Amino acid sequence: xxxxxxxxxxxxxxxxxxxxxxxxxxxxxxxxxxxxxxxxxxxxxxxxxxxxxxxxxxxxxxxxxxxxxxxxxxxxxxxxxxxxxxxxxxxxxxxxxxxxxxxxxxxxxxxxxxxxxxxxxxxxxxxxxxxxxxxxxxxxxxxxxxxxxxxxxxxxxxxxxxxxxxxxxxxxxxxxxxxxxxxxxxxxxxxxxxxxxxxxxxxxxxxxxxxxxxxxxxxxxxxxxxxxxxxxxxxxxxxxxxxxxxxxxxxxxxxxxxxxxxxxxxxxxxxxxxxxxxxxxxxxxxxxxxxxxxxxxxxxxxxxxxxxxxxxxxxxxxxxxxxxxxxxxxxxxxxxxxxxxxxxxxxxxxxxxxxxxxxxxxxxxxxxxxxxxxxxxx
Amino acid sequence: xxxxxxxxxxxxxxxxxxxxxxxxxxxxxxxxxxxxxxxxxxxxxxxxxxxxxxxxxxxxxxxxxxxxxxxxxxxxxxxxxxxxxxxxxxxxxxxxxxxxxxxxxxxxxxxxxxxxxxxxxxxxxxxxxxxxxxxxxxxxxxxxxxxxxxxxxxxxxxxxxxxxxxxxxxxxxxxxxxxxxxxxxxxxxxxxxxxxxxxxxxxxxxxxxxxxxxxxxxxxxxxxxxxxxxxxxxxxxxxxxxxxxxxxxxxxxxxxxxxxxxxxxxxxxxx
Numbered sequence: 195x196x197x198x199x200x201x202x203x204x205x206x207x208x209x210x211x212x213x214x215x216x217x218x219x220x221x222x223x224x225x226x227x228x229x230x231x232x233x234x235x236x237x238x239x240x241x242x243x244x245x246x247x248x249x250x251x252x253x254x255x256x257x258x259x260x261x262x263x264x265x266x267x268x269x270x271x272x273x274x275x276x277x278x279x280x281x282x283x284x285x286x287x288x289x290x291x292x293x294x295x296x297x298x299x300x301x302x303x304x305x306x307x308x309x310x311x312x313x314x315x316x317x318x319x320x321x322x323x324x325x326x327x328x329x330x331x332x333x334x335x336x337x338x339x340x341x342x343x344x345x346x347x348x349x350x351x352x353x354x355x356x357x358x359x360x361x362x363x364x365x366x367x368x369x370x371x372x373x374x375x376x377x378x379x380x381x382x383x384x385x386x387x388x389x390x391x392x393x394x395x396x397x398x399x400x401x402x403x404x405x406x407x408x409x410x411x412x413x414x415x416x417x418x419x420x421x422x423x424x425x426x427x428x429x430x431x432x433x434x435x436x437x438x439x440x441x442x443x444x445x446x447x448x449x450x451x452x453x454x455x456x457x458x459x460x461x462x463x464x465x466x467x468x469x470x471x472x473x474x475x476x477x478x479x480x481x482x483x484x485x486x487x488x489x490x491x492x493x494x495x496x497x498x499x500x501x502x503x504x505x506x507x508x509x510x511x512x513x514x515x516x517x518x519x520x521x522x523x524x525x526x527x528x529x530x531x532x533x534x535x536x537x538x539x540x541x542x543x544x545x546x547x548x549x550x551x552x553x554x555x556x557x558x559x560x561x562x563x564x565x566x567x568x569x570x571x572x
Numbered sequence: 573x574x575x576x577x578x579x580x581x582x583x584x585x586x587x588x589x590x591x592x593x594x595x596x597x598x599x600x601x602x603x604x605x606x607x608x609x610x611x612x613x614x615x616x617x618x619x620x621x622x623x624x625x626x627x628x629x630x631x632x633x634x635x636x637x638x639x640x641x642x643x644x645x646x647x648x649x650x651x652x653x654x655x656x657x658x659x660x661x662x663x664x665x666x667x668x669x670x671x672x673x674x675x676x677x678x679x680x681x682x683x684x685x686x687x688x689x690x691x692x693x694x695x696x697x698x699x700x701x702x703x704x705x706x707x708x709x710x711x712x713x714x715x716x717x718x719x720x721x722x723x724x725x726x727x728x729x730x731x732x733x734x735x736x737x738x739x740x741x742x743x744x745x746x747x748x749x750x751x752x753x754x755x756x757x758x759x760x761x762x763x764x765x766x767x768x769x770x771x772x773x774x775x776x777x778x779x780x781x782x783x784x785x786x787x788x789x790x791x792x793x794x795x796x797x798x799x800x801x802x803x804x805x806x807x808x809x810x811x812x813x814x815x816x817x818x819x820x821x822x823x824x825x826x827x828x829x830x831x832x833x834x835x836x837x838x839x840x841x842x843x
Contacts, residue, residue: 216795216822242822244797249713250720252797253702253773256824257605257673258728264828265609273727275720312727 208303209286215296217243229286229304231278243300248275248283263292273312274302285309340411347407354400362393402526405459406513409535417454421447421461421493424454425480428462432469440469440476447482448491450562456536457560463529464495464556471499471554484562490542491562496555501548510546533558579661586627587634588658592619596842597664599625599690601655603673603697603825604772605765607633610672613831614838621839625667627658631764640764647771648674652681659689668692668842669786672827673699673799674772681777683786693788694838697824698807699799701776709778710802718773722766729762781810788814789841791826791834798824815841 203210204224211222219238230246232238244252251274262269268291276284288302365386372379425444433439450457469476479496502510509515511534514527537544540560548554582588589608592598598618600611608626615624628635629651644650655678659667669679669690676698683690702718703711788811792804801818808816817837821830 242795248720249717250724253713253718253721254724254728256796256798257603260823261606261610261825261828264613264825265606273724273730275724309727312730313723315730316723316726 208301211243211300211302213243213298213300217298219243219246220297226302229276229278229284231280231282237279246277248277251275259290263290263298267292273305273309276302343407344411347404347411350400350407351404355397358393358397358400362390362397365390365393399526399528402528402532405532406528406535409456409459409532409539413453413456413539415452415540417452418449419452419454419457420449421457421491424458424461425465427458428465431462432466437466437469438473438476440465440478442478442480444478444480445482447480447493448484448562450491450560452540452560453536456539460533460536460558463533464558467529467556468495468497468499468554471497471501485559489562490559492557492559494555494557496553498553501550501553503550504548507546507548511544582654582657582661585630585636585639586654586658587636588625588627588662590623590625590662591615592622592624594622596622597625597667598622598838598842599627599655599659599664599667599669599679601669601671601675601679602626602628602632603671603675604768609633610825610828614827614835617832617835618838622668622842625658625662625664627654629768630654631761631768637761637764640767642763642767645764645767645771647775648678648681648777651675651678651771652685655679655682656685665689666691668694668838670694670696670838671698672696673824674768677777677780680780680784680786684780684783690786692842693784693786694841695788695790695807696826696834697793697796697799698790699803700778700781700807702773702798703776705776709806710800712798712800712803713773715774721773722769725765725769726762729765778806778810781807782812784811785813789837790814790816791837792816792818793823793826794818794820795822796824 198206206223206225209223209226209229211226212220214220219241222235222238227233227235227238230238238246244255247255254274259269259272259274268289270289272288272290274286274288276286278284285305285308286302287305287308288300290298290300292298369383369386372383425447429440429442465478468478475498477498480493481496482491482493484491511530513531515531534544537558537560542558542560544556544558546554546556587608592615600608600615600618602608602610607628611624611626615626618624630639630645631637644653655669658664659682667689669683669692671677671679671693673696676693676695677700679690679693679695683693699711701709701711702713704714705711790804790807790811792799792801794801804816804818808814819826819830819833819837821833823829827834
């Protein structure tokens with residue numbers, strides 16, 4: 195079998211070192227000498243291998259590499275740091291094997307670039323770890339805030355609407371008593387009627403606020419929701435609230451996956467909006483299409499209301515945006531912003547097209563099936 | 573729900589193996605980096621005279637990785653508690669605890685527990701503190717060297733198993749650790765190994781030495797870059813009932829490189 199001559203090993207593009215069982219350097223090739231910044235082998239022969247490595251490498255050699263060599267006879271792809279004669283640290287990757295006489299053969303190559311990459315990888319990993327920790331903290335804070343929000347909504351719903359309802363009843367009782375006692379005070383009765391209307395507006399706003407805040411509370415988006423049923427229920431709810439009964443033209447809507455309670459509010463608000471702006475004879479036309487890959491449904495809700503100019507289209511989903519006074523068109527000013535939030539919660543989309551004088555069409559796209567990204571933690 | 577930890581749980585957790593014959597029990601505890609297999613070079617000789625109890629620290633060898641917690645094992649007391657658990661469930665009495673390197677200190681901590689049954693300690697290449705505290709104490713390393721060690725370990729782990737697991741599963745989370753150990757002789761889980769490395773190399777147990785009452789043998793290698801002869805002398809000076817034996821050998825793993833001499837010294841010490 196042919197073997198390398200000394201001059202051939204000196205030409206190799208990797209380092210070779212032979213070390214005796216006491217870890218004393220016996221021989222090496224040119225690459226090894228160059229890496230250690232030595233001219234001749236005499237400069238390193240007789241040194242302990244631990245004298246030509248960094249202190250950290252010493253510990254690593256003793257804790258991992260040497261036990262591995264004794265136990266398994268070899269250690270492969272080991273990252274180490276050699277220390278040159280002048281103290282310069284050179285990262286190397288080494289394969290080491292132990293012979294039957296306990297001497298070890300080391301082959302290695304400098305890996306400055308790879309080491310740089312490793313350093314970058316370690317820095318990136320540390321940064322990611324810190325970010326993951328931050329995210330986890332933020333997540334905990336969000337959960338805490340959501341819990342606070344739920345308590346707040348509960349309190350808003352009970353503690354605000356209760357007194358408002360009582361004020362309303364008290365005004366009604368007072369007016370009734372006064373009328374029974376024959377008191378005639380038209381101006382005062384008008385003032386009390388206005389106060390009653392204002393409490394009604396406050397109640398609407400409070401309910402809107404609760405709905406708006408509740409839309410932020412995480413919910414499971416896993417219900418099977420029949421949109422046919424949702425639209426019918428929404429229309430019934432509006433009728434019970436005393437809204438005008440609209441003429442409705444509708445296609446047969448599909449069943450989707452999402453949060454039933456949110457989708458119900460979403461459609462109720464959209465219908466309410468569609469009815470509100472025609473005080474004579476509201477007509478609602480509902481149609482739908484499914485996109486090419488059958489992953490989402492786009493529902494168009496067209497009304498015959500007053501419409502709006504393009505200048506206002508971008509603002510209709512902003513909370514408390516009113517294009518008209520509360521006396522002209524009642525409402526909390528939150529209905530469409532709640533709709534938008536709930537659509538977004540379902541990873542859907544909403545947009546509006548409108549022509550002043552002839553009405554508006556809202557296009558709502560909602561995924562037909564649940565996706566993992568839709569799952570929100572409870 | 574609090575689950576009662578059974579004897580089997582503890583024996584599985586630490587992959588406890590028992591072999592040999594003899595009334596005298598020797599507990600062999602591996603050091604940082606490897607597992608109980610490092611004792612195989614001395615165990616054949618010792619098992620003829622003694623009953624040998626060997627184990628893997630949680631996170632090493634074939635231990636139960638799911639029992640690992642960064643909190644418990646970030647200082648040596650956590651490892652010492654596991655040693656005491658094993659002693660208790662096996663009802664061991666009057667044992668000799670043979671610890672390599674950092675395990676010498678783990679054994680010392682365990683021996684100080686009042687319920688402990690450790691009568692004798694054999695410290696193989698021990699160091700109570702790897703950090704320099706000059707001029708009084710020469711641990712051998714500066715903090716920067718040890719930080720570099722952690723980096724070097726990391727660079728080696730890149731090529732090993734589980735490197736990205738903690739990131740994928742969430743840093744230091746329990747789930748990150750519910751995996752399988754690679755079964756490799758050297759520990760390859762970065763979270764576990766770095767926790768053990770920090771507990772080993774960044775702590776100072778010198779103040780415990782005078783509190784040790786167990787009869788102690790300190791086996792120091794004549795040439796060990798991790799734990800010098802001077803450190804052996806320091807321990808000998810501060811542990812009242814101790815003997816120091818310098819073995820003419822190279823390196824930090826006497827029980828692997830010079831098993832006969834090591835076994836003979838242990839036998840001679842126990843008598």
